[in-house]
Amino acid sequence: GQNIDQPTEMTATEGAIVQINCTYQTSGFNGLFWYQQHAGEAPTFLSYNVLDGLEEKGRFSSFLSRSKGYSYLLLKELQMKDSASYLCAADQTGANNLFFGTGTRLTVIP
Amino acid sequence: GAGVSQSPSNKVTEKGKDVELRCDPISGHTALYWYRQSLGQGLEFLIYFQGNSAPDKSGLPSDRFSAERTGGSVSTLTIQRTQQEDSAVYLCASSSGSNYGYTFGSGTRLTVV
Numbered sequence: 001g002q003n004i005d006q007p008t009e010m011t012a013t014e015g016a017i018v019q020i021n022c023t024y025q026t027s028g029f030n031g032l033f034w035y036q037q038h039a040g041e042a043p044t045f046l047s048y049n050v051l052d053g054l055e056e057k058g059r060f061s062s063f064l065s066r067s068k069g070y071s072y073l074l075l076k077e078l079q080m081k082d083s084a085s086y087l088c089a090a091d092q093t094g095a096n097n098l099f100f101g102t103g104t105r106l107t108v109i110p
Numbered sequence: 111g112a113g114v115s116q117s118p119s120n121k122v123t124e125k126g127k128d129v130e131l132r133c134d135p136i137s138g139h140t141a142l143y144w145y146r147q148s149l150g151q152g153l154e155f156l157i158y159f160q161g162n163s164a165p166d167k168s169g170l171p172s173d174r175f176s177a178e179r180t181g182g183s184v185s186t187l188t189i190q191r192t193q194q195e196d197s198a199v200y201l202c203a204s205s206s207g208s209n210y211g212y213t214f215g216s217g218t219r220l221t222v223v
Binding site: 004030033040041042043044045048087089091095096097098099100101102103 | 155209214
């Protein structure tokens, strides 16, 4: 079967670093997406990992281990505006759609 | 427009009534997706349109749900005889043809009372 697990909620302090983990089990795998979704707004694309390793993009980095079925999103120098839900999604071989996890709601506190 | 537009943004309907949700994708995007986001649930795939091909309806939860895409552009998702469990945010996304590069709309929040 297919499954994606990520923590439901996390809290972190402004200026700190937070890591949001995602584990996945899919039948066929092309790559792993991370999206950011502020309350009441559209999800927006953050990153797409196909190969193993860390990809850095400004304050946000994303890591993938295909052999372990594991990814994480790393947010550095947290800002209040980073309070949002972070959605992990798998791009499965032969599928016309992405398979999403339930999302992690991150709250950044002063 | 520059983004994916969905209307209405909010819809409250009585149980048993039919509703239509509209999605206007980015001009030139050949792929269009409908997803449903319920409280505590991940985005649930509903239906996928690609150009003039037959749509992938594998995610539609029941025969009360249907969707069409006219002229390869605007799409309408119809829910007949709405039930309370249909209450959710319905998100539309479009892309230039693959799972990469989705642009989502802001969604329609449907509440069935």
